[in-house]
Amino acid sequence: MSEAVVLITGATAGIGRATALAFGREGARLVCSGRNAAAGAKLVAELAELGAEAEFVAADVSHEEDVRRLVDHAAARFGRLDVAVNSAGTEGTSGSIVSQTVESYSATFDANVLGTFLSMKHELRVMLQQGKGVVVNLSSTMGSRGNPQNPLYVASKHAIEGLTKSAALEAARSNVRVNAVAPGPIDTGMLERIAGGAEKIASVAASIPAGRIGTPEEVADAIVFLASDRSTYISGQILAVNGGKTAM
Numbered sequence: 665m666s667e668a669v670v671l672i673t674g675a676t677a678g679i680g681r682a683t684a685l686a687f688g689r690e691g692a693r694l695v696c697s698g699r700n701a702a703a704g705a706k707l708v709a710e711l712a713e714l715g716a717e718a719e720f721v722a723a724d725v726s727h728e729e730d731v732r733r734l735v736d737h738a739a740a741r742f743g744r745l746d747v748a749v750n751s752a753g754t755e756g757t758s759g760s761i762v763s764q765t766v767e768s769y770s771a772t773f774d775a776n777v778l779g780t781f782l783s784m785k786h787e788l789r790v791m792l793q794q795g796k797g798v799v800v801n802l803s804s805t806m807g808s809r810g811n812p813q814n815p816l817y818v819a820s821k822h823a824i825e826g827l828t829k830s831a832a833l834e835a836a837r838s839n840v841r842v843n844a845v846a847p848g849p850i851d852t853g854m855l856e857r858i859a860g861g862a863e864k865i866a867s868v869a870a871s872i873p874a875g876r877i878g879t880p881e882e883v884a885d886a887i888v889f890l891a892s893d894r895s896t897y898i899s900g901q902i903l904a905v906n907g908g909k910t911a912m
Contacts, residue, residue: 665687665691665692665747665888665892666690666691666692667691667692667693668687668691668692668693668746668747668891669692669693669738669742669743669744669745669746669747670687670692670693670694670695670746670748670749671694671695671697671734671735671738671745671747671748671749671787672684672687672695672696672697672748672749672751673697673698673723673725673734673748673749673750673751673752673779673783674697674698674725674750674751674752674753674802675696675697675698675704675707675720675751676696676698676700676703676704676707677698677700677703677852677853678751678850678852678853678854678880679751679802679847679850679852679880679883679884679887680698680749680751680752680802681707681880682880682881682883682884683749683751683880683883683884683887683888684696684707684711684718685707685710685711685714685884686881686884686885686887686888687716687747687888687891688710688711688714688715688716688718689714689716690888691715691716692716692747693716693717693718693742694716694717694718694719695718695719695720695721695734695737695738695741695742696708696711696718696719696720696721697720697721697722697723697725697734697752698720698722698723698752699722699723699724701720701722704720704722705720707720708720719741721733721734721737721738725750725752725775725778725779725780725782725783726774726775726778726782728782731779731782731783731786732786734786735748735783735786735787735789735790736786736790739790744790744794745787745790745791745794745797746796746797746798746891747797747798747799747800747891748783748784748787748791748798748799748800749799749800749802749887749891750779750780750783750784750787750799750800750801750802751802752775752779752783753775753776753779753780753802753820754771754772754775754817755814755817755854755857755858756768756771756772756775756776756814756816756817756820757771757772757816758813758814758817758858759813760812760813760815761815764815764816768816769816772816772817772820773816773819773820773823776817776820776821776823776824777820777823780801780802780824780827781827784799784801784827784831784842787799788834788835788840788842791835791838791840792835792838792840795838795839795840796839796840797839797840797841798840798841798842798843798890798891799831799840799841799842799843800842800843800844800845800887800890800891801824801827801828801842801843801844801845802824802844802845802847803821803824803825803828803844803845803846803902804817804821804847804848805846805847805848805849805904805906805909805910806818806821807821807824807825807844807846807902808822808825808846808902808910809910814858824844825846825902828844828900828902832899832900832901833900835899836899836900841890841895841896841898841899842899842900843890843895843898843899843900843901843902843903844902844903845883845886845887845890845902845903845904845905846903846904846906846910847878847883847905847906848872848878848904848905848906848907848909848910849865849868849869849872849877849878849906849909850877850878850879850880850882850883851877851878851879851880852880855868855877865877871909872906872907872908872909873907873908873909873911873912874907874908875907876907878905878906882905886903886905890903
């Protein structure tokens with residue numbers, strides 16, 4: 665991945681941050697994005713310590729002009745866009761379907777589905793024109809199964825998997841690959857917010873065949889693999905990274 669130009673949304677925390685650092689160690693040139701400028705500056709400093717060329721661009725992926733500007737900046741800055749990782753998203757509001765509101769629906773779908781759609785729209789605009797590229801989206805174990813207390817998050821991740829497969833078919837003849845990773849429970853701030861305490865997290869860990877919660881770095885390694893020349897015949901796929909959870 666040395667010298668590859670990589671754009672990462674949601675890069676300031678969790679899996680996005682671990683992915684930026686993983687690509688940095690591989691020698692990639694990075695444009696990292698998110699809404700937290702202070703966290704973005706800290707990430708760029710860490711990447712510089714690894715010897716990676718990187719910069720941060722603040723953007724809200726639910727706003728098309730922000731996304732257009734972000735993608736155009738990355739392509740202009742480095743002359744091309746090799747890899748895009750769409751990691752920005754939210755866990756939404758937990759609770760039953762009857763407790764959800766139009767506002768909670770919009771907040772979840774704007775961040776997860778609209779954000780992924782807009783990101784792919786503009787990333788593919790560049791990649792299709794240049795005749796090469798790789799997109800990796802962030803789904804979830806809940807992208808292929810239900811959960812009685814997270815209906816909107818579940819629905820949003822199902823939608824991301826549908827967008828991923830459809831985009832992969834559109835781009836297949838243009839040497840552009842589109843895949844997604846579907847993490848299970850991962851040791852991030854999002855898991856802490858969803859689980860609501862150490863006792864619940866321990867219970868979740870016990871339910872996983874591997875017997876533990878995954879790490880952001882393990883998901884990042886899967887993303888780097890999907891973006892690499894070691895996976896050139898893989899497209900339209902959802903790679904589960906969940907310690908065997910969906911094998912049950």
